[in-house]
Amino acid sequence: MKDKLRKSFSINRRQLIGGGVAALAMPALIKSAYSQEKFVCKIAHSEAIGSPFTNAFDKWAKILNERSEGRIDAQHFPASQLGGLAQLLEMSRIGTVQVTAAGPDSEEAIAPEIAATAGAPGFIYKNEAHVDAVLQGDIGDEISKIAREKTGVEFIAYGEVGFRHLLTKEPVTDLASLQGVKLRVPEVNIWVEFWKALGANPTPLPYSEQYSALSTGIIDGLDSDYFSVLGFKWHEQATNITPTYHWFLPKAIRMNAAWLDSLPADLQELCRTSAKEVFAEQRTINRAGADQALEDLKAVGCTVQPFPAEERAKWEEKTEFLFEKMGEASPETAEMIAKIRALG
Template sequence: AAFMVLFLAACGGGDTDTDNAGDTGGDTGEAKKIRAGIGLNDAHPQYQSLLKFKELVEERTNGQIEVETYHSSQLGDDRTMTEALQLGSQEVTIPSTAPLVNFVPEFAVFDFPFLFPSEEVADTVLDGEVGQKFLGMLEDQNLVGLAYWENGFRDVTNSVRPIATAADFKGLKLRTMENQVHLEAFQALGANPTPMAFGELFTAMQQGTVDGQENPYATINLQKYYEVQDHVSNTHHIYSPFVFLMSKSFFDSLTEEQQQIVKDAAVEAGQHNRELNRKTNAESLEALQENGMTFTEVSPEAHAEMKELVQPVIDKYADQVGADLVQEVYDAIEAAQ
C-alpha cells in the first residue's frame, strides 16, 4: 500500500507527496529523492530488502533523503536501468553482475560456471579485497557500487524434458541473461540459447518462444514460472551476485555524511537480503513441486561432465578478463575455503 501511494504521487498526485517533509523540519532544505527500481516482483527477497534500505535511509537522514521503490521492471530491465543511472535519470538499481559485463567486461569472471563452491565463500570473496576492486571499476562508468547482494545459485527449468545430464540440454531453447559467457556456456552444453531481458521472459515461455530458463528457486517460484514450466533440476551451474548500484552523479551530490548513510544502509540491507534469500531459496524447491513441477537431481558425475564441457568457454573469457585478475579471484576463493 505504501508503494501505491508513492507510485501515485510520482504519477502526478502532486499535492499529496509532502507528508513526511512536515515532521522532519522541512525548512532545512528540499529532500533528495532516490528512485530505486528492480526487475523482480514485490514478493521477492530483493524487494523486501530494498524496503529495508528505504527504511534505514529515511530514518537515518530524518527524511532528508526519500526512497521511492519500484519492482517488476516498472522502470526497465537491468541493462536499461543501469543506463538510466549513468544518465542520472534514476538513482538506484540492483542488477545481476551478468548484464553489467556490458559496462565493465571484467565482471565476466563471475559468470564462469561453477566458480563459487558455496554462498559463504562468495560472501567472503565479494566482501573482501577482490570483490571491492571490481566495485571500484564501476566508477569510470559513472556508477557507484555500494554493496553486493545475492541473486543466488541458478537452476534450469524447461517444459520439454527433465534434465539429469548434459545430453538432456540438446536443442533446448533456453533464455539466458544478456551476457556472452552464459550464451556460449549453454551452447557448449548443446542447448540453443537466446539472450533476453528478464521482463520479457514469462511471456516468451508462455508463448513457446523459449522452452526454458535458469534462475534461483526463489525467483522461479515467486515469479510463478511453474505456470509455464514443467521440469526443474539442481544444475546450480552458477552463483549470481547482485550489485547495489547508485548513479555516480547522484552519489557525488550527497554530503559526506549522507554518502556514509547510503553506503551503510546498502551493506546492512544486503545482509538482510542474503539471509532472507537463502531461507526463501531453501523453501522454494518444495514449493515448486507442490506447484506441479517435477524435480530432477543432477548427479556429481553429471555436474563434472557439464563442467568439462564449459571449460573452453571459461578459458576463452579468462583472456578477456585478464589472467592476473582471474588468478586473484581463484586465489581468494581458495583462501576462503
Template structure:
C-alpha cells in the same frame, strides 16, 4: 551530437516527470536534506526490490531522517538502460540491479554472469565481503561511471525443463531461453545447447508452445513466473551466482558529504546481508513448494560441470581470467 541529443532528451524526461523540484532532480532539498528516487524493475517480494526497501529503511535510520528514499517499482522510471543513462540527469538517484546490467558500459561487468565461479552460498558471501569483491565493484564502477555498493545473494541460476536432464551430454542440442547477453549465450553454446534469446514476458508462452524446452533463472524467480506449470523438471545446475548491488552515479556519490557517503555504504551492506539471509530461506520454501506441486528436483554432479567449464573463461573471456581465479581461490587453504 549523439550525447547532446541524449542530454536534451533526458532533460525533457526529468521535466516531464516533475522531478525538477529538488535541485534539478538531484534529490537535494532546500533545507539540506535529501529525497532520493530509487528505480526498481520489480515489485515487493523480489530480491532487488526487497534489497532496495531494506536500504531505504536503514539509511533513513542512519541519517536521522536526513535521507529519504522513495521506491519506484515495476520499471516506472524507465527501463534499466534508460535509468542508468539518465541517472546523471536526475531520472533516478539510486538503483538496485545486478552487476551484469552494466556490461553495456564495461565488459568487466560480465564477471557477474561467468559460470561456475562460486561453490556455494558461503563462498559467494565471503567473496563479496572480501577485498576481491571490493576490487570487482570498484573496477566495474570506475569503468562504467557508477558507484556500486553492497551485494545481495540472488540464488544460483538453475534450469527448468520439460524433460529430465542430469549430465553434460543431456544438454546437447537442448533448446532453452537465455538472456540476450554474450556471457549467457556463450555459456550454453559451450554446453552445445541451443540458446534462444526471448523476452522474459514471452518465455512462458514459448515453453507452452514448445518453441523452447527450458529456461534458466534462480529457483524463486522461476517459481514467481509460474514456470512450474510448463516445466516439471528443475535441474540444479547452479551455474551462475549473480549479485544485486546498490548503484549510484559516481560523480553524484563523490559529491555527497562524507557522513552521507558512509551512511550509504553501511545501509547497502546491511541490506545485502539481510536480504541474502532471507533469500536463502526463500529457496528452501520454494523447493518444498515445487515438490508439493509434483515437480521433480534434479540434483546434478556439479563437480562434473565445474570440470567441463575449467577452460571456458580463459578461452572465451580472457580479460576476466584473473578475477575468475581470485574468486575461486577465496576461502581455500593456501
C-alpha cells in the same frame, strides 16, 4: 548637540545589535534550509515482488527515508516497473534512476574484469563461503572502484539471488536431454557461450519477457533462482526443475556516483552503511529460504529432476575452456579470474 549625539549613538547601537543577532542567526537559518533540501532517490530493478531481494529494497528505502529525516526521498519500483534490465542499467549510469541492481557481469562490454565476479562462466563459485570471500573482501572493494571509474556507478553493497538452476517444460537430466533446448539467457555474451558449449539453444531475451516467451513456445525453459520462479509464476508454464547449481548470481547495488557525490557527507555515509547493513541481512535470509522455496515449488506441481555429481562434472569439463576464453578480454580479466578461483 549632546541630545543629537546620544540619539545617534542609540540608533547605531540598536543597528549593531540587530545586525549582530542576524549574523548569529544566519548559520542556523542556513543549516535549517540545508537540512530541508530533499534528494529524490529512485530505486528501480527487475526482481520479483515478494522475493527476499525486493523485500530488502523495501526495507532499505524506509531506512533511507527515516534515518535521513526526510532529506532523502527514496522511491522503490520493483519488477521492471520502470523498464527492463538493459534500460535500468543505462538509466542508472546517466542518473535517470539513482539505484538499480544487476550482476557485475552486466558490465562485460565496458569492464570485462568486473564480469568475472558474477560467476561467469558457470561453476566458478564452489559454495556461498567462496562468494563471501570474494565479494565481501578486497575483490569486492576493487570492482566497486573499477565500476565507478568506468561506468559512473558505485557498487555500494552486494546482495544476491543465489544459485541458478534449470526450469524446463521437458525433463533435463543430462547432456543428452539438454541438446537443442531453447533456453532464455540474459543479453550477455558469456551466458550465450556457456549454454552453446553444453549443446542447448540459448535465446537472449529481456528479463520481463520470460513468462510470455514460455507460454508462446519461444523458449522451452530458463535458468533462475527458486524465488524468482515462484515470484514471476514461471512454474505455471514449465514444471521441471534440475538443481544444477551452475551459476551463482550476486547482485551489485548500483548507485549513480554523481548523485551520490552530490549528497552531504552524512547522507553519503548513510547510503553506504545502510545498504551494507540491509543486504548483509538479505543474503542471510536468501540462503535460509532457498530450500523452502524449492519445497513451495514442489507443492505447486514442480518435479525435481536428478542431477548427480558425476553429471555435474561433465558439465564443468565442457565449459572449463571458457575461463581461459574470458580471460582473453584483457590481462586484468585473466588476473581477476585467477584470484577468484584461488579463493575457492
